[in-house]
Amino acid sequence: MGRPRTPLIDRERITTVALRLVDEHGEFSVPAIARELGVRTASLYHHVDGRDGIVELLRERVCAAIDASALGALPWDAALAAWARSYRAAFAAHPRAIPLLMAAPVRAPRVLGQYEAAVRALLDAGFAARDVLTVIIALENLVLGSALDLAAPDTMWELGDDTARTPLLARALAAGPEGREASFELALGACLDRFRALLDEGS
Template identity: 70%
Template sequence: MGRPRTPLLDRERITTTALRLVDERGDFSVPEIARRLGAQTGSVYHHVDGRDGIVELLRERVAVGLDAAALELTPWDRALEEWARSYRAAFAAHPRAIPLLMTSPVRAPRVLEQYERAVTLLLDAGFATDTVMPLVIALENLVLGSALDLAAPEAMWELSDRTPTPRLAEVLAAVGEGRADRAFEVGLAAVLGHARGVLAAGG
């Protein structure tokens, strides 16, 4: 029997299958990936560095949606804003991957390169070294929280006559559609405003 024209297993197929599982149920297992690909579990391990290696492949796959070119824009705050928007959009496409990716150390080279570019942007703008990572982490927390919020039901508060909440009902009625987008804009403006203040105060 001749060799199959298309390899049964490779890193791309493993990553695609793992991401489908995560999108469906929020997690994956190596045996389940193998079953879906019609392969033996041990064969998967020939292509990846265990479960942690697959997580990093997922991180790289999701991060493809980030617009790294945004970090080349000027001034620095415009660059950071556009990068944050693309970051949010990339992760909003796979919200169930967020808890998985955010609870494991970042090792993926392409993702580390993006962080390098982001911190270089801020350092070159004049931010003090000890202020950079708190700003990046705060922005990341906002972005990922908002990406999860986009996947949430539009009506996150179910009001009941058993618990009178007339003022809550009033403001919920006033917010209208696009609650997650409006909240993201508030948070992004706050983070960028804080960053500008830090820079004006000497970095």
């Protein structure tokens, strides 16, 4: 018998299985991917550069959902806001991938291209080179924290029947928060205001 017309494994299939394992369990292993695909573990190494290579494939897959087209097309602050919203939505779809991806350096060329566009947009707007990554990292902290928050329970405070010790918190909860979208937009607006101030200081 010759080789099957359709290969049993390729980079796309490996990525799909790895991402499903991460979504379900928060982790993956190369042997587990091989078992899912019905091949020997060694066979995967013909397609990927070990575990680190699979992590970068996961990063590319998740980040492919980010729309970075606003960077360079809109004023810098509107562009960052649009990028942040899309970035958040992409990672909110796979919150268990966040700790895994944040523990490894970014190497995927297509993902690095988004950062290149963001850096260019900020430099073109007049930000000092020393401030550019500070702005981007601050925005990422907000985006990724908010993406994790979207996966959290709807109610994070359970006071029970006895609210005598936390009457102010009980009152705030009874008033009802406006929701996660409102919280994110509030934080995003505050970040952009600080970025504008930083730009003014630098100029």
